Amino acid sequence: MHHRIVSTVVVIIVAMFVAASALFTWAATAVSPTTGWTAQAPDNPHPPARRTDACLDCHVIEEDSLPVTHRHYTLQSCSMCHPQAVRVLVPHSITMGDARCPLCHGEPGRDLGIPPSHLRFETDRCLLCHQVDTRFYDRRPAPAGLSLAFAADIPHPVSGIFEDCSYCHHVDARSSLPENHREFGVETCRDCHLLGEQE
Amino acid sequence: MRLIIRGVFWFGLYLTIILFPLVAGVVFFGSQQAASPLIYLAIATGYIALALMATELALVSRFGGVAGAFGLDSLLQFHRQIGIASMAFALAHPILLVADRAYSMRFFIPSGDTPWPVTTGPVALLMAALVVGLSVYRRQLRISYGVWHATHGLLSIALIGFAGAHVLGIGRFAALPVMRALWVVYLLFFIGMFLRYRLLRPLSLMHRPWEIIENRVEHGQSNTLVLRPVGHEGFRFEPGQFAWIGFGRSPFAADQHPISFSSNGDIPSQDGTIAFTIKQLGDWSRDVVPHVEPGTRAWVDGPHGVFTIDREEGAGYCLIGGGVGITPLYGMLQALETRGDPRPVFMFHAANDYDDLTFREELAAMAGRMDNLTLVTVLLHPHEGWEGESGFVTADILTRYLPPTLYRRFQYFICGPGPLMDAMEKTLPSIGVPGERVHTERFDMV
Numbered sequence: 207m208h209h210r211i212v213s214t215v216v217v218i219i220v221a222m223f224v225a226a227s228a229l230f231t232w233a234a235t236a237v238s239p240t241t242g243w244t245a246q247a248p249d250n251p252h253p254p255a256r257r258t259d260a261c262l263d264c265h266v267i268e269e270d271s272l273p274v275t276h277r278h279y280t281l282q283s284c285s286m287c288h289p290q291a292v293r294v295l296v297p298h299s300i301t302m303g304d305a306r307c308p309l310c311h312g313e314p315g316r317d318l319g320i321p322p323s324h325l326r327f328e329t330d331r332c333l334l335c336h337q338v339d340t341r342f343y344d345r346r347p348a349p350a351g352l353s354l355a356f357a358a359d360i361p362h363p364v365s366g367i368f369e370d371c372s373y374c375h376h377v378d379a380r381s382s383l384p385e386n387h388r389e390f391g392v393e394t395c396r397d398c399h400l401l402g403e404q405e
Numbered sequence: 406m407r408l409i410i411r412g413v414f415w416f417g418l419y420l421t422i423i424l425f426p427l428v429a430g431v432v433f434f435g436s437q438q439a440a441s442p443l444i445y446l447a448i449a450t451g452y453i454a455l456a457l458m459a460t461e462l463a464l465v466s467r468f469g470g471v472a473g474a475f476g477l478d479s480l481l482q483f484h485r486q487i488g489i490a491s492m493a494f495a496l497a498h499p500i501l502l503v504a505d506r507a508y509s510m511r512f513f514i515p516s517g518d519t520p521w522p523v524t525t526g527p528v529a530l531l532m533a534a535l536v537v538g539l540s541v542y543r544r545q546l547r548i549s550y551g552v553w554h555a556t557h558g559l560l561s562i563a564l565i566g567f568a569g570a571h572v573l574g575i576g577r578f579a580a581l582p583v584m585r586a587l588w589v590v591y592l593l594f595f596i597g598m599f600l601r602y603r604l605l606r607p608l609s610l611m612h613r614p615w616e617i618i619e620n621r622v623e624h625g626q627s628n629t630l631v632l633r634p635v636g637h638e639g640f641r642f643e644p645g646q647f648a649w650i651g652f653g654r655s656p657f658a659a660d661q662h663p664i665s666f667s668s669n670g671d672i673p674s675q676d677g678t679i680a681f682t683i684k685q686l687g688d689w690s691r692d693v694v695p696h697v698e699p700g701t702r703a704w705v706d707g708p709h710g711v712f713t714i715d716r717e718e719g720a721g722y723c724l725i726g727g728g729v730g731i732t733p734l735y736g737m738l739q740a741l742e743t744r745g746d747p748r749p750v751f752m753f754h755a756a757n758d759y760d761d762l763t764f765r766e767e768l769a770a771m772a773g774r775m776d777n778l779t780l781v782t783v784l785l786h787p788h789e790g791w792e793g794e795s796g797f798v799t800a801d802i803l804t805r806y807l808p809p810t811l812y813r814r815f816q817y818f819i820c821g822p823g824p825l826m827d828a829m830e831k832t833l834p835s836i837g838v839p840g841e842r843v844h845t846e847r848f849d850m851v
Contacts, residue, residue, distance in 0.1 A: 211840075212483050212486070219487070219490075223424075223494070226424050227449035227453060231442050231445040365580065366520075368577075370520060373520070
């Protein structure tokens with residue numbers, strides 16, 4: 207066979223493979239946000255208009271308050287995946303008793319304050335509406351325990367290389383950990399982040 | 406037409422094998438596979454690189470169907486060029502991963518606490534670089550063909566092993582059961598191919614030994630080895646074909662080389678003898694072949710090749726041979742004479758000088774016996790008093806001897822040094838010969 211024909215065939219095949227790589231990237235990107243991620247994205251835990259309606263006023267990638275895995279999304283559409291919670295479940299133990307909720311969830315202006323729409327309610331009746339869900343907290347550290355409520359499910363396999371969180375979510379200048387997670391040990395990721403739907 | 410259909414079939418199968426994992430990856434995509442576009446691109450290039458490398462062995466493992474459709478020399482050329490292309494895809498894989506902000510270079514420099522699925526990636530890349538680098542630069546590095554061939558096989562096996570472990574161990578897309586199953590099937594296919602190539606094929610040769618009965622010195626620093634089958638009848642072959650031959654006590658240990666037959670495949674002599682003519686060009690042909698003694702055990706894997714007049718119909722034949730490239734053409738002429746084929750045959754025999762003209766006496770005698778054979782000898786450095794053609798084989802020389810207009814319906818077979826074949830592949834179409842009537846054979850790949 208004419209050797210230049212072979213070389214031409216090789217060039218065509220390589221071009222086809224490059225095109226196939228691009229097509230795969232496009233197809234995988236296209237299917238990513240609609241298969242599973244919506245279901246796994248945690249509800250937006252904030253009351254409406256607690257401080258602002260714009261998610262990105264607080265969650266900005268430069269300050270690492272967005273996961274790096276979100277940097278490719280059109281971030282104006284956060285609510286497509288993170289719907290507003292209809293009713294916030296209590297994400298921690300209530301060993302301190304219902305009446306002590308105001309110690310943390312006090313008047314507006316405090317970090318964990320009740321929303322303005324709740325000001326008309328008595329502060330010792332919180333648990334009438336907000337049920338405790340024991341799936342959402344760990345009793346450690348005592349007495350309140352650690353909230354698990356809003357930690358995102360792990361959206362990838364947890365075997366093989368993914369078993370060691372630190373290999374992707376490492377703490378250095380290019381950290382993929384949110385700023386408020388920097389003090390956590392990387393070996394504790396799975397204390398809060400549950401496995402995704404396929405586990 | 407049948408050959409074209411076979412070619413399209415094998416080509417389609419090849420593309421399917423390479424690209425099927427990517428299609429399966431999209432079809433069975435789950436939330437656990439979600440990543441950034443650059444990582445998807447890195448995954449795609451990595452998959453393609455591994456699939457290309459894993460199928461490289463299939464291209465050169467002497468499968469009759471594939472080689473019959475394309476010719477083994479074309480497959481060797483394809484193997485070589487695709488190997489280099491697969492290296493480019495493999496290199497793109499880590500580059501794209503680093504380009505994505507979530508990864509850094511430290512993942513690609515293994516340390517003591519690096520998980521094995523990560524470590525296997527750079528190791529596989531290093532193996533791939535060695536496989537490709539040693540093949541491309543073998544001559545510059547002065548590595549013998551035998552050493553290269555052995556290391557090429559071993560490094561390729563190691564490369565596929567490490568790369569396969571990397572894919573299955575990392576497991577983003579390989580976490581999908583269907584993908585894991587697919588890759589296991591691919592790896593088993595590769596292992597099967599390797600066992601067929603390195604175990605079953607030599608085993609089949611074990612029962613068909615040959616013996617050297619003559620080692621004859623020819624013009625042009627060449628030797629003709631005459632072999633006879635031992636305990637079997639030998640085989641017939643089409644004029645122009647070749648076989649892999651090696652010497653030694655066992656076909657497993659034999660260092661095999663592709664050599665064209667220089668004997669007549671149409672009517673093998675009563676004892677089934679065959680002959681190969683080998684020029685002293687490389688370490689094996691220079692250091693081993695001239696010293697092979699009669700009685701030496703030989704192993705012959707053949708016949709192979711599609712460079713043969715039996716597969717190409719034409720109004721006549723034009724054979725252009727340079728140096729030891731005359732060997733398969735000499736075999737064709739013997740067959741044409743034996744058959745009493747009345748079609749015109751033009752033999753352009755090129756060489757550096759008169760002493761380099763291998764088979765010059767035999768060809769001259771044949772031209773005397775065959776009325777339809779025109780023998781044209783072209784010397785690059787003619788001696789004083791030379792009355793034949795001189796210089797390179799050119800369009801002017803060709804058209805001076807070939808019959809006007811009818812020559813466009815001939816079949817052209819060219820074998821010789823690369824520059825001669827390159828020149829003829831340009832010259833012949835320039836004088837109106839259709840490209841599909843020009844046939845070349847190249848084995849000088851590494």
